[in-house]
Amino acid sequence: MSIEIRNVSKQFGDFHALRDVSLDIASGELIALLGPSGCGKTTLLRIIAGLETADVGTIHFSGEDTTDVHVRERNVGFVFQHYALFRHMTVFENVAFGLRVKPRSERPSEAQIKKKVMDLLKLVQLDWLAERYPSQLSGGQRQRIALARALAVEPKVLLLDEPFGALDAKVRKELRRWLRRLHDELHVTSIFVTHDQEEALEVADRVVVINQGRIEQSGSPQQVWDHPASPFVYGFLGDVNLFQGRAHEGLVHLEGMQIDSPEHADTQDTKAFAYVRPHDLDVQRYSPGEGIDASGRPRGIVAQLSRAIVVGPIARLELIPSDDHKPADNSNSETLIEAQIPAQQFKELGFKEGETLVVTPRRAKVFLDEAANI
Numbered sequence: 355m356s357i358e359i360r361n362v363s364k365q366f367g368d369f370h371a372l373r374d375v376s377l378d379i380a381s382g383e384l385i386a387l388l389g390p391s392g393c394g395k396t397t398l399l400r401i402i403a404g405l406e407t408a409d410v411g412t413i414h415f416s417g418e419d420t421t422d423v424h425v426r427e428r429n430v431g432f433v434f435q436h437y438a439l440f441r442h443m444t445v446f447e448n449v450a451f452g453l454r455v456k457p458r459s460e461r462p463s464e465a466q467i468k469k470k471v472m473d474l475l476k477l478v479q480l481d482w483l484a485e486r487y488p489s490q491l492s493g494g495q496r497q498r499i500a501l502a503r504a505l506a507v508e509p510k511v512l513l514l515d516e517p518f519g520a521l522d523a524k525v526r527k528e529l530r531r532w533l534r535r536l537h538d539e540l541h542v543t544s545i546f547v548t549h550d551q552e553e554a555l556e557v558a559d560r561v562v563v564i565n566q567g568r569i570e571q572s573g574s575p576q577q578v579w580d581h582p583a584s585p586f587v588y589g590f591l592g593d594v595n596l597f598q599g600r601a602h603e604g605l606v607h608l609e610g611m612q613i614d615s616p617e618h619a620d621t622q623d624t625k626a627f628a629y630v631r632p633h634d635l636d637v638q639r640y641s642p643g644e645g646i647d648a649s650g651r652p653r654g655i656v657a658q659l660s661r662a663i664v665v666g667p668i669a670r671l672e673l674i675p676s677d678d679h680k681p682a683d684n685s686n687s688e689t690l691i692e693a694q695i696p697a698q699q700f701k702e703l704g705f706k707e708g709e710t711l712v713v714t715p716r717r718a719k720v721f722l723d724e725a726a727n728i
Contacts, residue, residue, distance in 0.1 A: 355381055356380055356415075357377075357413070357415060358379075358413070358414040358417075359398075359402070359411070359412075359413055360376050360411055360414070361375070361411040361412070362408045362410065362413070363375070363408065363411060364567075371394045371567055372394045372398060372401075372408070373568050374410075374411075374568070375411070375567070375569055376569075377562060377572065379543060383559050383560060384544045385545045385558060385560050386545075386553070386554035386561045387546070387547045388551065388554040389549065389563060389565055389590070390549055390565070393566060395547045395549075396516075396547050399515055401413065402511070403430050403432065404423060404428045404430070405425055415428070415510065415511070428510075428511070429511070430509050430511045431505060431509030431511070432514075433512070433513070433514045433517045439499060439503070441488050444484065445480070445488070446485065448488070448499060449474055449506050452506045453470065453507065454467065471484075477505075477536070478498040478499070479498070480495060483499075493520060493521045493522075493525060494521055494529055497517060498532075500517075501514075501533075505540070505542070511543050512542045512543070513544075513546075514546035515547045517533075517546060518550075518553070519548075526553070533557060534556075534557050551590065551592060555578075555579065555591070558575060560575075561575055563586075570584050570586050571587045585629065585721050588721075589629065592631065593631065593632050594630065594631055595629070595691055597630065597718075598625070598626075598627055600625055601625075603621065604616050606718075611654050611655055613720075618720060624723060625722070626720050626721065626722050627723070628718040628720050629718065630715045632693050632694040633694045634718070635714065636654070636713065636714045637671060637693050637711055638711065639703065639705070639711060640712040654714030655691065656675070657673035657712070658674050658676070658709070659672075659706070659708065659709050660674050662700065664700060667698075668694055668696065669695050671692070671705075672690055673692075673711060673713060674690060675691060676710075
């Protein structure tokens with residue numbers, strides 16, 4: 355089932371939860387609504403479900419206007435963060451619940467219910483727990499039962515609100531992989547809400563990044579990672595260093611360095627912000643007199659290695675720029691630069707905490723002041 359969301363707005367008192375949101379979701383697509391707490395993603399999910407009513411705008415399921423259709427008539431399945439299983443019922447009875455409460459004319463026979471429930475429990479790989487109670491299950495098992503219960507009524511749309519948020523990191527990772535495999539088998543149109551960037555990028559066909567009630571960007575995980583549409587998207591999708599400066603005729607003059615920015619070749623002396631991911635910083639030992647290119651321009655930022663955290667294959671470096679390389683309007687604060695290099699390289703170079711290094715961006719994304727909204 356496809357979903358068309360058109361010009362949806364929602365206010366709670368003076369708070370604008372959603373502002374003129376439009377979005378098309380293809381049949382069988384798995385969409386992640388990604389954003390920080392309070393950005394409007396759960397409100398949008400609840401409006402799609404029929405649990406909330408939009409102040410303005412419409413929702414269509416496969417071309418049919420469902421804006422005013424009651425939640426019971428929308429045929430959606432829900433999975434929430436906190437399982438919401440019935441504690442006094444066995445796993446089997448929990449999954450069967452939605453089938454048993456159907457109107458008599460639509461209710462399957464007991465034999466059909468039993469077969470369907472056991473098939474679903476096999477699908478979520480928990481048929482061996484059919485007679486246990488929720489209190490006897492792990493968090494990950496409970497969430498899979500909650501998903502089986504949502505699927506029992508054969509929903510046209512599956513809605514998941516932070517489904518793995520209450521679980522520990524290892525279980526979350528396992529369930530993410532499992533959910534992706536399950537979706538590839540069932541192809542139910544699915545929308546899940548998350549504030550976990552890794553989760554959205556790993557599981558979804560398409561990521562919709564929401565900020566302050568508006569869609570900032572919609573695209574494949576690779577698209578939003580490689581080509582962030584705004585400073586917010588760039589900053590939200592993983593760690594990032596922000597450098598301030600001015601763009602002029604294809605060059606950006608930053609704190610202690612200059613970088614090429616051919617996309618801004620026509621720009622004249624405009625305030626600019628350069629975003630650089632930690633793994634896109636080159637780190638070398640500093641020697642006085644070095645760090646100048648053939649044109650006399652500084653190559654990088656001179657900084658002191660404050661802390662090195664080596665875990666597994668990656669060395670994470672925290673560096674404090676020298677006074678000459680701190681932003682002029684922020685010189686009293688301790689600006690921190692984060693860099694990542696392979697642990698083997700860190701070992702071979704023999705960097706020590708307290709040592710002076712020079713960091714140079716290999717790649718940067720530059721936004722001009724009018725686009726940066728900062």
